[in-house]
Amino acid sequence: MxxxxxxxxxxxxxxxxxxxxxxxxxxxxxxxxxxxxxxxxxxxxxxxxxxxxxxxxxxxxxxxxxxxxxxxxxxxxxxxxxxxxxxxxxxxxxxxxxxxxxxxxxxxxxxxxxxxxxxxxxxxxxxxxxxxxxxxxxxxxxxxxxxxxxxxxxxxxxxxxxxxxxxxxxxxxxxxxxxxxxxESPRRPTRFVTRKITSTVAAIAQGRATELVLGNQEARRDFGxxxxxxxxxxxxxxxxxxxxxxxATGTSHSVRDFVAAAFSHAGVTDWERFVRTDPALLRPTDPTDLRGDASRARVVLDWEPTVPFDEIVGRMVDTDLA
Structure with missing residues (x-):
């Protein structure tokens, strides 16, 4: 056996x-x-x-x-x-x-x-x-x-x-x-845009990088x-x-919101000069706004999200700063 x-x-x-x-x-x-x-x-x-x-x-x-x-x-x-x-x-x-x-x-x-x-x-x-x-x-x-x-x-x-x-x-x-x-979390690989943002922001804040290059910053997502x-x-x-x-959390934020929150947490105020858009990073098609209603999970599974957006971003930035 x-x-x-x-x-x-x-x-x-x-x-x-x-x-x-x-x-x-x-x-x-x-x-x-x-x-x-x-x-x-x-x-x-x-x-x-x-x-x-x-x-x-x-x-x-x-x-x-x-x-x-x-x-x-x-x-x-x-x-x-x-x-x-x-x-x-x-x-x-x-x-x-x-x-x-x-x-x-x-x-x-x-x-x-x-x-x-x-x-x-x-x-x-x-x-x-x-x-x-x-x-x-x-x-x-x-x-x-x-x-x-x-x-x-x-x-x-x-x-x-x-x-x-x-x-x-x-x-x-x-x-x-x-x-x-x-x-998201600090365990997200850097090939994902959220971790690319927080790791690059940390590098900029510490003088190890000079720019953050992104694609579509207006896409809105529901980040948990x-x-x-x-x-x-x-x-x-x-x-x-x-x-x-x-x-889902029921609230959406743009990629730009994520960038702003990351720079703010790292103590960088004039952050826009560090950010550049590269057309090569734009997807052929990209949903503009994805936001979920988790009512069924809340009622049936007694589930709910516990960490707000700014804290998620902050935890990721703190890990990359460390």
Whole structure:
């Protein structure tokens, strides 16, 4: 018998564990006393994962290998965080984005369903979706009923997986799809615009850089605190029934607002002279204003955001100043 086939212990499986959300989620689950297994790409850095997490190296697009691993582990909770997370990269490699963010996510749901069917065991599946599925939304704020109209390959692939979560829910699998709006922390990689802003602002404040180069500064996003959004994932997995949930603060700020808050926290007043717009960084299409209504999550999951915008920015700047 495989050493992992016992179902006596509460076991969780996380994909995309080397990212910002994966590390916070692993910490949350370990603190809950769960046995946590994490899938990362070979060579991926997973420095923020807590002790005790069992790492498995593999590729989510290798469906057969991932399915065999899941059959071996029999996890009670599966969290799919793996994705081509950069919209810019999704434009460069739309086929890869479709495979990872769409097809591989659905294959993972199928694996969860097969385990539940073959063992009679209750398996909880959480799909991390994105506000990008709404594209240029028909209403603001957006709810779980807002029509999907993605504007980029990333949003289109996420929309497919989001819809398939509903299909698997109707098939009997406890599946939740969380429509996550922008959520930030000091663990956000510098390839993301928010961390690019705070790290560059800190460098400018300390005399290590002279300019911050950005694309569209007028795009408005709903910025939350990443550990809060991880908490919503766990609440969804452990609710009596699966469902779709918008996870957001309900307030939007422009990229320019984020820049101003970062410079202000770093004590730089005449900040505008340090900021330059590079047309090469502008996306082919970019939603102008994404803002979510998390009423369902507040009522059903008893969830709410805990960290305001200025404090999120401040915490990120403080980390980069240090």
């Amino acid at each position: 495989s050493p992992h086939t016992s179902t006596d212990r509460r076991r969780a499986f996380i994909t995309g564990a080397s990212g910002q959300d994966g590390s916070y989620l692993a910490e949350h689950l370990v603190a809950d006393g769960m046995e946590v297994h994490a899938l990362t790409l070979s060579g991926e850095r997973a420095a923020d994962l807590p002790d005790g997490v069992v790492l498995h190296h593999g590729d989510l697009t290798d469906v057969a290998a991932t399915r065999a691993l899941l059959r071996d582990l029999h996890p009670r909770e599966i969290y799919n965080l793996a994705a081509i997370s950069s919209v810019a990269l999704a434009w460069e490699q739309p086929d890869l984005c479709a495979e990872v963010n769409g097809l591989a996510a659905v294959a993972l749901m199928e694996s969860a369903w097969l385990i539940a069917e073959s063992t009679g065991q209750d398996v909880r599946f959480v799909q991390c979706s994105s506000a990008e599925i709404f594209g240029e939304p028909s209403e603001s704020p957006q709810t779980e009923e807002t029509p999907l109209r993605p504007l980029n390959p990333y949003g289109a692939a996420k929309a497919y997986a989001h819809l398939m979560a509903g299909v698997y829910r109707s098939r009997g699998l406890h599946t939740s799809s969380l429509v996550l709006y922008n959520h 605190w990443a550990p809060d959004y991880v908490d919503a994932m766990v609440r969804a997995a452990r609710h009596d029934v699966g469902g779709d949930y918008v996870i």
